[in-house]
Amino acid sequence: xxxLENQLFKLKNxxxxxxSEIDENVYKMIYRENSSHFSFKYLISGVAxxxxxxxxxxxxxxxxxxxxxxxYFTQKLRNALSSKNPDExxxxxxxxxxxxxxxxxxxxxxxxxxxxxTFKRVEYSSVNEEKIIKGKKALLKNISEVVLYKKNQKIRLxxxxxxxxxxxxxxxxxxEWICETIRxxxx
Amino acid sequence: xxxxxxxxxxxxxxxxxxxxIYERHKERIYRLLYFLTxxxxxxxxxxxxxxxxxxxxxxxxxxxxxxxxxxxxxxIAINLARDNNRKKLLxxxxxxxxxxxxxxxxxxxxxxxxxxxxxxxxxxxxxTLPHIYREIISLIYMEGFSYEEAAELLNKPxxxxxxxxxxxxxxxxxxxxxxx
Numbered sequence: 001x002x003x004l005e006n007q008l009f010k011l012k013n014x015x016x017x018x019x020s021e022i023d024e025n026v027y028k029m030i031y032r033e034n035s036s037h038f039s040f041k042y043l044i045s046g047v048a049x050x051x052x053x054x055x056x057x058x059x060x061x062x063x064x065x066x067x068x069x070x071x072y073f074t075q076k077l078r079n080a081l082s083s084k085n086p087d088e089x090x091x092x093x094x095x096x097x098x099x100x101x102x103x104x105x106x107x108x109x110x111x112x113x114x115x116x117x118t119f120k121r122v123e124y125s126s127v128n129e130e131k132i133i134k135g136k137k138a139l140l141k142n143i144s145e146v147v148l149y150k151k152n153q154k155i156r157l158x159x160x161x162x163x164x165x166x167x168x169x170x171x172x173x174x175x176e177w178i179c180e181t182i183r184x185x186x187x
Numbered sequence: 188x189x190x191x192x193x194x195x196x197x198x199x200x201x202x203x204x205x206x207x208i209y210e211r212h213k214e215r216i217y218r219l220l221y222f223l224t225x226x227x228x229x230x231x232x233x234x235x236x237x238x239x240x241x242x243x244x245x246x247x248x249x250x251x252x253x254x255x256x257x258x259x260x261x262x263i264a265i266n267l268a269r270d271n272n273r274k275k276l277l278x279x280x281x282x283x284x285x286x287x288x289x290x291x292x293x294x295x296x297x298x299x300x301x302x303x304x305x306x307x308x309x310x311x312x313x314x315t316l317p318h319i320y321r322e323i324i325s326l327i328y329m330e331g332f333s334y335e336e337a338a339e340l341l342n343k344p345x346x347x348x349x350x351x352x353x354x355x356x357x358x359x360x361x362x363x364x365x366x367x
Contacts, residue, residue: 004356004363007309008328016221018213022231026213026238030205 190256198245205245208256209238215330216264222325223268225314233267240267261330262340265322272318312362320355327352 188196190211196204216237220230240263241248248259313321326337334352338345 004359005328008324011222011309011325011329012331014218014329015214016218016230018217018234019231022234023213025235026209027206029235029239029242030209031202 194245194248194256205238205242208260212257212260216260219261219325219330220264220268222310222313222329223265223318223322224271229268229271233264233271236267237264258332258336258340261326261332265326265340268322269318309359312359315362316355316358320351320358323348323351324355324359 188207190208193204193208197208213234217230217234220233220237221227224230224233237260241260244263313324316324323337323341326332326340327334332340334345334348338348341348343351
C-alpha cells in the first residue's frame with residue numbers, strides 16, 4: 001500500500017454539486033448584505049431627520065399634546081408591515097421611539113438583529129427538521145428576552161409576531177406554536 | 188482576476204465580485220465540509236454560513252499573503268465544522284459511520300481508482316478517523332495545502348501537523364490491514 005498517499009490525493013477528484021437552492025441563498029446574502037448596509041444607513045439618517053422635524057413641528061408650531069405613543073407606534077408598525085419590507089421594520093425599531101419611552105434603543109435593536117439572525121439560521125436549515133426545532137427554540141429564547149425585557153410587552157409581542165410573519169416568506173401566517181409559547185412566557 | 192483582486196473589488200462595492208469568489212470556491216468548501224461533518228445537510232448549511240461569515244467579516248479581512256482568500260474561507264469553514272460537530276455532542280464514530288456519510292451517487296464523480304482500493308473505501312475509512320486526523324488529511328490531500336499552510340490554518344506547529352498526518356496515515360493503513 002505504498003500508493004496510499006497517491007490514492008488520497010485522488011480525493012481532489014471528488015466533485016459534489018452544490019444544490020441550486022444553496023446557490024440562491026448565498027446569492028441573496030451577497031446582494032442583500034451590501035444593499036441593506038447601504039440602505040440601512042440612509043434610512044436611519046432619514047428617520048433621524050424626520051424625527052427632528054416632527055419634534056420641532058409638534059413642540060414649536062402646534063404646542064398640542066403629543067399623540068398616544070402606542071397608537072403612533074402601532075400606526076408606524078402597520079405601515080412598515082404593509083410594505084412587507086424587513087428594512088422598514090428594522091428602521092422602525094431603530095427609531096427614537098424606544099429612547100423616548102426610556103428603553104435602551106441599542107439593546108432592543110441588538111435583540112431584534114439577533115432574532116433576524118436566528119430567522120436566517122432557521123431559513124437556511126430548512127432541510128433539517130431537527131435544526132428547525134432547534135432554531136425555533138433559540139428564536140423563542142430571543143423573543144422571550146425582548147418581550148420580557150421591560151414594559152410595553154403587548155406592543156412588543158405584537159410587533160415580534162409580525163416580524164416573524166414577515167420572515168416566514170412574506171406570508172401573513174403566524175406560526176401558532178411559537179406565538180402560543182410566547183404568550184405563555186409573557187403570562 | 189485573482190481572488191484577492193476580486194475581494195478588493197468587492198470591498199469597493201462590487202457585489203458580483205463576491206459572487207465570483209463563491210463560484211470559485213463553493214464546490215471545494217462544500218466537499219471539505221462534507222468530509223468534516225459527514226453530513227450533506229450540515230455541509231449545505233455550513234457552506235452558507237461560511238459565506239455569510241465571510242460577507243460579515245469582509246471589513247476585517249485585509250487579504251494578501253499569507254492571508255489568501257482561499258485560506259481565509261477554509262479557516263472559516265473549518266471552525267464552523269468544528270463548532271457544528273461539538274454542538275452535536277456526538278462521538279466521531281457515531282457521527283461518521285458510512286450510513287451517515289452517504290454518498291449521493293448522482294451528484295458525485297469519481298475518478299477510476301487502482302486495484303481494489305476504491306475511493307468509496309477510502310472515504311469509509313476516513314470517516315471513522317478522529318476529527319483532528321480527518322481534518323488534517325482533508326487539508327493536505329484533498330485541498331492540497333502544504334504542511335506550512337495547514338499549520339497556519341490550524342494554528343499548530345508544522346511538526347505537529349506532520350506527526351498528525353503520519354499518525355492519520357498509519358491509522359488508515361491499520362484499518363486497511365496493511366503494513367507501511
